[in-house]
Amino acid sequence: xxxxxxxxVLRAIVQDYVGTEEPxxxxxxxxxxxxxxxxxxxxxxxxxxxxxxYIAQPHTSAGRIPTDKGxxxxxxRLAGVKPMTAPERRAIQNFLECSVDLDDVVARxxxxxAQLTRQVAVVQYPSLxxxxxxHVELLSMAPARVMLVLITDTGRVEQRxxxxxxxxxxxxxxxxxxxLNSRVAGRxxxxxxxxxxxxxxxxxEAEDRGTVTTVLSTLLETLVEETEERLMIGGTANLTRFGxxxxxxxxxxxxxxxxxxxxxxxxxxxxxxxxRVRIGHENAHEGLSSTxxxxxxYGSGGEAVAKxxxxxxxxxxxxxxxxxxxxxxxxxxQILAES
Amino acid sequence: xxxxxxxxVLRAIVQDYVGTEEPxxxxxxxxxxxxxxxxxxxxxxxxxxxxxxYIAQPHTSAGRIPTDKGxxxxxxRLAGVKPMTAPERRAIQNFLECSVDLDDVVARxxxxxAQLTRQVAVVQYPSLxxxxxxHVELLSMAPARVMLVLITDTGRVEQRxxxxxxxxxxxxxxxxxxxLNSRVAGRxxxxxxxxxxxxxxxxxEAEDRGTVTTVLSTLLETLVEETEERLMIGGTANLTRFGxxxxxxxxxxxxxxxxxxxxxxxxxxxxxxxxRVRIGHENAHEGLSSTxxxxxxYGSGGEAVAKxxxxxxxxxxxxxxxxxxxxxxxxxxQILAES
DNA sequence: GCTGGCACTCGCACGGACCGAGTGCCAGGA
DNA sequence: TCCTGGCACTCGGTCCGTGCGAGTGCCAGC
Numbered sequence: 176x177x178x179x180x181x182x183x184v185l186r187a188i189v190q191d192y193v194g195t196e197e198p199x200x201x202x203x204x205x206x207x208x209x210x211x212x213x214x215x216x217x218x219x220x221x222x223x224x225x226x227x228x229y230i231a232q233p234h235t236s237a238g239r240i241p242t243d244k245g246x247x248x249x250x251x252r253l254a255g256v257k258p259m260t261a262p263e264r265r266a267i268q269n270f271l272e273c274s275v276d277l278d279d280v281v282a283r284x285x286x287x288x289a290q291l292t293r294q295v296a297v298v299q300y301p302s303l304x305x306x307x308x309x310h311v312e313l314l315s316m317a318p319a320r321v322m323l324v325l326i327t328d329t330g331r332v333e334q335r336x337x338x339x340x341x342x343x344x345x346x347x348x349x350x351x352x353x354x355l356n357s358r359v360a361g362r363x364x365x366x367x368x369x370x371x372x373x374x375x376x377x378x379x380e381a382e383d384r385g386t387v388t389t390v391l392s393t394l395l396e397t398l399v400e401e402t403e404e405r406l407m408i409g410g411t412a413n414l415t416r417f418g419x420x421x422x423x424x425x426x427x428x429x430x431x432x433x434x435x436x437x438x439x440x441x442x443x444x445x446x447x448x449x450x451r452v453r454i455g456h457e458n459a460h461e462g463l464s465s466t467x468x469x470x471x472x473y474g475s476g477g478e479a480v481a482k483x484x485x486x487x488x489x490x491x492x493x494x495x496x497x498x499x500x501x502x503x504x505x506x507x508x509q510i511l512a513e514s
Numbered sequence: 515x516x517x518x519x520x521x522x523v524l525r526a527i528v529q530d531y532v533g534t535e536e537p538x539x540x541x542x543x544x545x546x547x548x549x550x551x552x553x554x555x556x557x558x559x560x561x562x563x564x565x566x567x568y569i570a571q572p573h574t575s576a577g578r579i580p581t582d583k584g585x586x587x588x589x590x591r592l593a594g595v596k597p598m599t600a601p602e603r604r605a606i607q608n609f610l611e612c613s614v615d616l617d618d619v620v621a622r623x624x625x626x627x628a629q630l631t632r633q634v635a636v637v638q639y640p641s642l643x644x645x646x647x648x649h650v651e652l653l654s655m656a657p658a659r660v661m662l663v664l665i666t667d668t669g670r671v672e673q674r675x676x677x678x679x680x681x682x683x684x685x686x687x688x689x690x691x692x693x694l695n696s697r698v699a700g701r702x703x704x705x706x707x708x709x710x711x712x713x714x715x716x717x718x719e720a721e722d723r724g725t726v727t728t729v730l731s732t733l734l735e736t737l738v739e740e741t742e743e744r745l746m747i748g749g750t751a752n753l754t755r756f757g758x759x760x761x762x763x764x765x766x767x768x769x770x771x772x773x774x775x776x777x778x779x780x781x782x783x784x785x786x787x788x789x790r791v792r793i794g795h796e797n798a799h800e801g802l803s804s805t806x807x808x809x810x811x812y813g814s815g816g817e818a819v820a821k822x823x824x825x826x827x828x829x830x831x832x833x834x835x836x837x838x839x840x841x842x843x844x845x846x847x848q849i850l851a852e853s
Numbered sequence: 854g855c856t857g858g859c860a861c862t863c864g865c866a867c868g869g870a871c872c873g874a875g876t877g878c879c880a881g882g883a
Numbered sequence: 884t885c886c887t888g889g890c891a892c893t894c895g896g897t898c899c900g901t902g903c904g905a906g907t908g909c910c911a912g913c
Contacts, residue, residue: 200875213887218876236875236893275739276674314649314665324663324671326653332663332673335615400614411750412768425764429751539906552856557907575862575906 183210184220185229186253189241193490198238243455243489246467250452250493257494259502263291267502271510277301277330281407284483284507289410291499294487295428297438297470299406301329301480301511308359308367311394313352318342321390325397329480329511337393341382351378351387355394364398371395404439404481408432417488427462428486441468442482448472450501455489465489469496473504475511483507522549523559524568525592528580532829537577582794582828585806589791589832596833598841602630606841610849616640616669620746623822623846628749630838633826634767636777636809638745640668640819640850647698647706650733652691657681660729664736668819668850676732680721690717690726694733703737710734743778743820747771756827766801767825780807781821787811789840794828804828808835812843814850822846 187208191199201214201221210217221239224230229245232238241249259267270287274280281298288296312324319339326332354377358370371391375384411432414425431437437460443451450471456464463486470484483504485496526547530538540553540560549556560578563569568584571577580588598606609626613619620637627635651663658678665671693716697709710730714723750771753764770776776799782790789810795803802825809823822843824835 198875202875214875215887215889216885219886222877232876234893234895237895238875276672309655309661310653312651312653312663314651316648322648322665324651324665326661326663326673330673330675332671333615334665334669334671336669409772412765412772415765415768426751426754429754433748433751537906541906553906554857555855558855561908571907573864576864577906 180210180212181220181224182248182253183208184217185224185241185245186249188221188224188230188239189245189249189253192240193492196490198233198240200238203238241490243457246454246489246493247457250454254494256450256501257498259498264502264506267291267506268509271506274510280507280510282409284503285407285409288483288485288499288503289413291503292485292487292496293410293416294413294485294491294496295408295410295432296483296485297406297408297432297442298483298507299404299439299442299481300331301475306331306480307361307363310360311352311355313348313355313390315343315345315348321348321386323390323393323397325394329475333397335393335397337390339386339389341386343383343386347378347380347383347386351390367398368395404435406435406438406442408438410485413487424465428466431460431463432486441486442470442484448474450497452493452497467491467493469493469500471500471504473508473511475508480511519549519551520559520563521587521592522547523556524563524580524584525588527560527563527569527578528584528588528592531579532831535829537572537579539577542577580829582796585793585828585832586796589793593833595789595840596837598837603841603845606630606845607848610845613849619846619849621748623842624746624748627822627824627838627842628752630842631824631826631835632749632755633752633824633830633835634747634749634771635822635824636745636747636771636781637822637846638743638778638781638820639670640814645670645819646700646702649699650691650694652687652694652729654682654684654687660687660725662729662732662736664733668814672736674732674736676729678725678728680725682722682725686717686719686722686725690729706737707734743774745774745777745781747777749824752826763804767805770799770802771825780825781809781823787813789836791832791836806830806832808832808839810839810843812847812850814847819850 184204187204187210188199191204191207201217204210204217205212205214221230224245225232225239228242229248230239231242233240267287271280271283274283277300281300284298285296288298307328308325309328310326312326314322314324316322316336319342321337321339321343322334323337324332324334351374354374355371358374359367362370371394374391375387378384378387411429414428417424417428441453441458441460441463448471450469453468455467458464458466458468465488466486467489468484468486470482472482474480484500487496523543526543526549527538530543530546540556543549543556544551544553560569563584564571564578567581568587569578570581572579606626610619610622613622616639620639623637624635627637646667647664648667649665651665653661653663655661655675658681660676660678660682661673662676663671663673690713693713694710697713698706701709710733713730714726717723717726750768753767756763756767770780780792780797780799780802787810789808792807794806797803797805797807804827805825806828807823807825809821811821813819823839826835
């Protein structure tokens with residue numbers, strides 16, 4: 176068990192290192208922090224912290240830098256979440272309030288988050304798994320061609336073009352549209368399959384039944400596909416402030432950012448709305464081993480429908496970043512609830 | 515006027531420099547290219563080329579590298595467009611063909627272009643300025659709340675939520691929907707304003723007229739807003755292969771890539787479908803002064819509806835890049851025309 | 854007008870010396 | 884028992900001098 180003072184030393188090391196980006200030595204520490212002890216004592220504490228694996232020396236005879244384990248302890252026990260100031264909160268709210276549609280909300284959120292944290296921001300679109308169908312629209316484009324438009328309660332719209340096996344009349348189309356909507360409007364995505372399975376039987380013509388089946392399968396396909404989350408990223412220019420040894424550090428990060436799958440995993444598969452910090456190697460994806468991810472769920476009601484977060488160097492200002500992420504998530508939730 | 519051989523020397527310099535990324539000297543040139551003359555002669559030619567501003571020395575007593583002007587000449591007169599091989603063309607076609615919707619087409623195009631050129635790819639969504647309205651859908655969400663869905667012939671769908679000044683009945687809504695569609699379906703965006711301006715008069719109730727006016731203004735607003743182009747970028751990881759002096763080169767590029775406006779300008783405002791190469795300082799935006807942009811229009815029919823291109827270092831393989839860009843544009847056009 | 858030769862320039866890589874921040878250890882004191 | 888000041892030691896970073904070699908410009912000769 177580490178003594179109170181040693182934790183204090185660790186905190187000081189993390190803070191200094193985050194600030195200066197340089198290994199911090201015992202003398203500099205006592206000068207910048209009121210630890211009340213001499214450098215020699217701090218050296219002993221540092222040796223102990225190093226034995227425990229919380230800090231490390233990049234080279235012999237250099238200062239210490241925190242390890243992933245050290246940051247972990249810092250985040251868990253030594254640092255709180257730094258709340259946003261009132262003016263900052265107001266600015267966030269104002270900025271998000273003038274969004275015109277869902278895309279715009281997400282785009283603004285990304286920009287905001289990137290600016291506040293000066294890191295790379297990632298925002299997942301509100302998930303469709305928990306959302307409901309608001310309306311299904313069918314439009315005749317050509318005799319044997321129908322466009323399917325799906326509108327969700329989160330304001331998302333998806334469309335698909337369908338080639339029908341046979342021409343489909345306007346009246347049949349209107350009929351199908353009405354039947355479809357009366358069954359699925361307001362229902363959850365997951366309930367849709369069983370609600371529509373007997374729909375083809377309502378049509379007398381064999382050809383129409385074929386078309387209806389085609390339309391339904393496209394609808395179900397769309398539901399499944401769009402349940403996969405989309406996301407938006409921004410602030411990649413902040414990667415340039417990452418570290419000194421550029422190409423090697425930045426490359427895998429940029430690559431990871433282009434892989435939606437990786438990013439989604441990064442934000443955390445579980446729909447756990449709590450804030451989560453993953454430090455360095457805690458991110459399964461190698462190449463992100465020198466980055467940390469701060470993510471949190473956000474949602475329109477009480478429940479989280481998606482996640483957002485930032486990706487930055489392990490050497491980041493955790494309290495500030497966590498504060499910004501939490502605040503943005505809260506206000507995005509509000510905006511979504513209002514619309 | 516430069517002699518034939520001097521042009522040949524310039525071509526050799528560009529090719530070698532693009533390949534090796536190192537200043538190229540007279541001796542190396544004669545070894546790698548069959549110029550039929552001695553290094554000394556080449557040196558004289560190089561001196562002449564330098565006088566004319568086509569090449570430069572990074573330091574005294576170093577080899578030469580092409581200037582922007584040199585690349586310009588190379589692109590205009592010395593290099594053709596390197597066509598894709600048959601297997602490559604087939605691969606492009608196959609990859610694009612399995613797209614499911616417009617977003618997917620654009621996403622695939624970006625990835626393809628980035629992979630083929632190993633550079634940053636930018637693809638503009640098909641423009642709405644020349645496109646027509648396929649359908650306008652109005653959905654009642656609440657007594658005084660209507661959702662407007664606009665579907666274009668390029669397959670794009672936009673939606674807006676509208677708060678009405680007064681409750682609006684289902685029948686009035688159906689009436690408005692029918693009138694609206696009969697007027698604007700199939701018409702160009704630019705024609706819509708005058709086609710709908712007298713619509714409110716068709717409604718007797720003053721309250722309804724207010725709502726109709728609100729709906730119409732939202733529709734027009736959407737048309738205008740969405741005429742602004744959206745775009746998608748990819749392959750940013752390729753930026754790491756940019757050059758040696760990293761942070762300084764890459765930073766402004768990443769920043770520029772986040773600014774839609776800048777990017778749109780980069781692709782070229784004019785709807786000129788011809789392939790265009792902008793080299794270094796020819797890009798108005800400073801910070802992109804060491805990058806070149808190869809862009810070309812693409813379209814579903816004969817006319818270009820949008821542009822796509824790649825952004826890379828001025829030291830890029832112009833013939834290959836131009837070939838890839840042209841090929842991709844052609845096939846995207848085909849895919850769009852089919853759907 | 855091309856060529857070979859020659860003197861010159863300079864960036865770069867290598868290696869030694871120096872400096873200083875930082876460490877570990879130890880003996881002495883509260 | 885814990886803290887402190889002192890001391891010897893380590894070693895990365897910087898500076899400097901040297902030598903090498905690629906590359907240049909110029910010139911006389913073919």
